[in-house]
Amino acid sequence: MPIGTGKMFVQKDAKILYFCSMKCEKNLLKLKRKPIKTRWSTRYEKIKKASS
Numbered sequence: 001m002p003i004g005t006g007k008m009f010v011q012k013d014a015k016i017l018y019f020c021s022m023k024c025e026k027n028l029l030k031l032k033r034k035p036i037k038t039r040w041s042t043r044y045e046k047i048k049k050a051s052s
Contacts (some may be wrong), residue, residue, distance in 0.1 A: 006024060009017045019025040024041075027033045035041040 007019045007020060009025070009029070012019065017028070019028075027038065028035065032046070035043040036047060038044055
């Protein structure tokens with residue numbers, strides 16, 4: 001994600017979340033999907049590489 005783009009979301013517990021697009025934001029906050037289980041997320045790719 002280039003510097004100066006995207007959105008920063010601060011939760012009530014002071015946890016900061018960075019979103020590159022509305023797709024990512026909606027999937028996490030509204031649809032309650034876990035980034036580890038969604039194939040298009042970078043967290044999924046990191047776990048998949050580590051297990052291989």
